[in-house]
Amino acid sequence: MTVAARILPTGIPPLRREALEAPDSGIVEVFEHGFGRPGLIPLWAGEGDLPTPGFITDTAARSLAAGETFYTLQRGIPELRTAISAYMSRLYGKPLPPERFFVTIGGMHAIQIAMRIASGPEDEVIVPTPAWPNFLGALTVSGARAVLLPMQLEKGRWHLDLDRLAAAITPRTRVIVVNSPSNPTGWTATGAELHAVLELARRHDLWIVADEIYGRFVYGGDARAPSFHDFAGGEERVLYAQTFSKNWAMTGWRVGWLEAPAALGGMIENLVQYSTSGVATFVQRAAVTALEQGETFIARQIEIAKRGREIVLESARRTNRIELAPPEGAFYAFFRVLGVADVRKAALALVEEANVGVAPGTAFGPGGEGYFRLCYARKSEDVAEAMGRIEHWLAARS
Amino acid sequence: MTVAARILPTGIPPLRREALEAPDSGIVEVFEHGFGRPGLIPLWAGEGDLPTPGFITDTAARSLAAGETFYTLQRGIPELRTAISAYMSRLYGKPLPPERFFVTIGGMHAIQIAMRIASGPEDEVIVPTPAWPNFLGALTVSGARAVLLPMQLEKGRWHLDLDRLAAAITPRTRVIVVNSPSNPTGWTATGAELHAVLELARRHDLWIVADEIYGRFVYGGDARAPSFHDFAGGEERVLYAQTFSKNWAMTGWRVGWLEAPAALGGMIENLVQYSTSGVATFVQRAAVTALEQGETFIARQIEIAKRGREIVLESARRTNRIELAPPEGAFYAFFRVLGVADVRKAALALVEEANVGVAPGTAFGPGGEGYFRLCYARKSEDVAEAMGRIEHWLAARS
Known part of the structure; x- marks a missing residue:
């Protein structure tokens, strides 16, 4: 309209x-x-x-000096997809092959593509709030309707009410957005909570758009937050937006990735082609260094x-x-x-x-x-x- | 759906x-x-x-070394918008203020935003063909319907039939795409042809998405191709996609700009925010150098x-x-x-x-x-x- x-x-x-x-x-x-x-x-x-850090910026400068300034592959260079795969497999303790990873212009672009795959006009997307405003922004632009589900602050902890989440699902629902650990509240879903959301999505054949970009910033003694990776199979309904911004102090670089079922590869390649046409090779080289030397x-x-x-x-x-x-x-x-x-x-x-x-x-x-x-x-x-x-x-x- | x-x-x-x-x-x-x-x-x-060229890549490397790696402004840094304004005003012989220019992830991203502004489901977009396939790709993703209008090869010149263009307009038409000089045919619209298309768009209250990125690659002795800038006012219906890719050999950098009525600035800023969240500052610095020293x-x-x-x-x-x-x-x-x-x-x-x-x-x-x-x-x-x-x-x- x-x-x-x-x-x-x-x-x-x-x-x-x-x-x-x-x-x-x-x-x-x-x-x-x-x-x-x-x-x-x-x-x-x-x-x-x-x-x-300098060890990352130096890699970009070297790539530029070497003339890596031509068009690049839409899914990302193989070296970066392999490095992401190795990093994620290590972090989540399970094999996550390179074919699942698609390099994007930051986590935001990954969210835009995820929303385009899963939702549009006539569709509803459930977003627990308070939420990062860009979720609402991206799905408004995609034409979908946001169904905002306020979380509760109870006994000193933010709380996602699973019954209210289930009640918010209608025949038009296509996506549940889950951002854990959460920007802005710091809420971090337990494994049981994530598993319950996944079961709900399975029952209603919904997508989950998972923003787990703060997964390593947790304060309870664990090495990482619980993740949908702990429960979901590779070839199913979770689209993960990720970014180099936070872990590696690369907010201004605009580089991240979408993790998705490998079966969607051709479609995602086209969606990258018709939105940004890829990420600069010299930026991707720096991202490889970040993953390999950034711990x-x-x-x-x-x-x-x-x-x-x-x-x-x-x-x-x-x-x-x-x-x-x-x-x-x-x-x-x-x-x-x-x-x-x-x-x-x-x-x-x-x-x-x-x-x-x-x-x-x-x-x-x-x-x-x-x-x-x-x-x-x-x-x-x-x-x-x-x-x-x-x-x-x-x-x-x- | x-x-x-x-x-x-x-x-x-x-x-x-x-x-x-x-x-x-x-x-x-x-x-x-x-x-x-x-x-x-x-x-x-x-x-x-x-x-x-090295004078451009060196600028990016210097900016990286200086730590310009933080979030940036969604419309582009003022230095780049000013440099684009100066370049374009010079090239087209008329004042085109910085407020008209919005930095994007290449010309492709500018086209995506232009399509989002002007068209979507239920809408028709007229594209003269043969055409760069990414126009069709971008408007398919936006949900609009492409109305393809084959051009004719007559007497050794590709030809846009203005009567057939007018006949292709329906109540659902929202946009006419004009790519001159054309990829792939090399067709370069005359001033009279552009003026006629603009008049048609004015009559039917349509947008024009203008891809004039090859405007300096012309072979008839002129310094540049005719442009909608020669006929259209600033605050009207033309959205121009531009890129650093071709003139400055920066295809792999993914940086370009959208030129649009300044009145759309807030909307375009939001569309950048919810798709890519801006262009790396160090890339924008290099783009300034390209404009200022690239002739x-x-x-x-x-x-x-x-x-x-x-x-x-x-x-x-x-x-x-x-x-x-x-x-x-x-x-x-x-x-x-x-x-x-x-x-x-x-x-x-x-x-x-x-x-x-x-x-x-x-x-x-x-x-x-x-x-x-x-x-x-x-x-x-x-x-x-x-x-x-x-x-x-x-x-x-x-």
């Missing part, structure tokens, strides 16, 4: 509903409000403060996040006004502040008055009202300084 | 029609048949034999294409079996061979028996039957050697 956009100049023909309705990101509004402010501590985005760096990243998390939790205990479920995974604090109701306004004020950038919880859909999200994957001094500024700001307003 | 894919494993839920129907590229089939063959001269793809290199690229074109035309004259309209622009020869009807089979045989890679005309839609496409933007020796091999192969089969 095209829609006449009456506010636009007269030379603009009708615009498609799916494009018009793509929501503005509520994170971007605050980001743009504070972008470039001297001394601001930016905890609004999902990235740390470390640039990509020490990842351990350091996780350690930084652990310390940041502790600092936020201490601040919450100290002030007695900041409330949150201790995040089980990912690297965000999703918190309420007693006495602060309008979080969008407060996030803008925190930029101006405290020089700290946090994201308003309203950006993350139903269940996020009254919350803020901050990213603590930064050096301890900065996280401590930011929490101090927030505490000071709160004290001045109590 | 989702479709049960009966040939797939039982754990695969229904797949969306738009994804299933995305066509395989007929170029890729031949490419994969011959990929990696020793000594093969690859004229099947739209790229030259020169890697990206000598472009002149050389055009010179190479001119020589390649002459070699192909001489070969056609010599053999008396190769027929083509001398290409007015772009850098492809789209030719017929007397006595060769099954071009797909012949293209595969040319790989095996002559060690030359060309694309079968069938890949380019109605009007392409019986034709081959080859790219002559390579060094003269290789083009001459390839034509010699083709002539020899033909002679052995006559």
